[in-house]
Amino acid sequence: xxxxxxxxxxxxxxxxxxxxxxxxxxxxxxxxxxxxxxxxxxxxxxxxxxxxxxxxxxxxxxxxxxxxxxxxxxxxxxxxxxxxxxxxxxxxxxxxxxxxxxxxxxxxxxxxx
Amino acid sequence: xxxxxxxxxxxxxxxxxxxxxxxxxxxxxxxxxxxxxxxxxxxxxxxxxxxxxxxxxxxxxxxxxxxxxxxxxxxxxxxxxxxxxxxxxxxxxxxxxxxxxxxxxxxxxx
Numbered sequence: 001x002x003x004x005x006x007x008x009x010x011x012x013x014x015x016x017x018x019x020x021x022x023x024x025x026x027x028x029x030x031x032x033x034x035x036x037x038x039x040x041x042x043x044x045x046x047x048x049x050x051x052x053x054x055x056x057x058x059x060x061x062x063x064x065x066x067x068x069x070x071x072x073x074x075x076x077x078x079x080x081x082x083x084x085x086x087x088x089x090x091x092x093x094x095x096x097x098x099x100x101x102x103x104x105x106x107x108x109x110x111x112x113x
Numbered sequence: 114x115x116x117x118x119x120x121x122x123x124x125x126x127x128x129x130x131x132x133x134x135x136x137x138x139x140x141x142x143x144x145x146x147x148x149x150x151x152x153x154x155x156x157x158x159x160x161x162x163x164x165x166x167x168x169x170x171x172x173x174x175x176x177x178x179x180x181x182x183x184x185x186x187x188x189x190x191x192x193x194x195x196x197x198x199x200x201x202x203x204x205x206x207x208x209x210x211x212x213x214x215x216x217x218x219x220x221x222x223x
Contacts, residue, residue: 004156031209042117042202042215043157050209058210090156099145099164102204102211104156 002026006091006105013081013112021076021108023091029103030096032074034058034066036087037107043090049074050096081112115140117205119214126193127222134188134217136203146179146186149202151216157202161188193221 007022025032030051035043035058045058049068063085065077074093078085088109092102116139126132136146145164149157163170163179163186170177176189190197200216 033210035213040215043213045210045212048210092156098206099147099162101147101159101162102149102157104158106154106156 004091004093004103004105006089006108008108009106010109011111013078013110015081015083015112017081018077018079019081019110021078021089021091021110023074023076023105024072025074025091025093025103026072027093027095027103028071029093030071031094032068033092033094033102034064034074034076035090035092036060037090038087046076046089078110083112086110086112115207115212117141117203117212117214119201119203120217121215123218123220125220125222128194130193132190132193132197132219132221134190134201134219136186136188136214138184138205141184141205141207142181143205145206146177147204147211148175148177148186148188149204149213151200151202157213160201190219193219195221195223197221 004025033048034046044060047066049055088107092104094100118137147162148160151157163177174191178187200218202216203214204211
């Protein structure tokens with residue numbers, strides 16, 4: 001029972017490089033989310049999706065893009081990496097019922113230098 | 114604007130004592146509130162949900178209260194153990210989304 005799987009676990013990027021953070025869930029959850037977590041700042045929502053083909057911006061979407069072609073996968077794309085994107089990125093999913101809890105992956109730690 | 118505030122300082126307590134964490138919010142009218150636990154290097158894990166019409170909820174040594182008049186939830190860890198050392202996050206719903214507080218780090222000394 002894998003739950004939410006994120007790859008890679010760690011990555012170092014140079015300024016201006018691009019990368020895709022992968023997220024896959026095997027719980028058939030419609031709703032998926034990307035958060036970033038900076039020290040002392042809590043989780044900030046980047047993008048979310050309520051189903052395949054539907055995505056929407058969260059609080060801090062600038063510099064990121066997402067796609068949702070299947071229920072299982074929700075990749076996050078960084079096009080031109082900047083030092084401000086150094087953070088830990090968490091993907092999460094949940095069922096569509098209103099009070100259902102989030103299931104998180106174990107994160108990708110990204111450093112941009 | 115909407116705000117969620119948790120104890121800004123870390124909590125350092127002796128094993129066996131009760132830890133009490135606060136979660137205050139403004140400009141929300143949540144139908145429920147959730148609490149999560151996060152260990153270093155891991156994603157948050159769901160612990161408890163309390164609905165707006167529930168005053169108190171318990172799960173083993175955890176107790177949560179929810180006061181919609183004060184706009185506050187309290188999270189208690191009773192008979193604390195070193196294994197309870199972690200960061201605890203409260204979360205409130207916002208349409209399809211969940212917004213999180215910054216978390217409170219609890220360290221339980223043996």
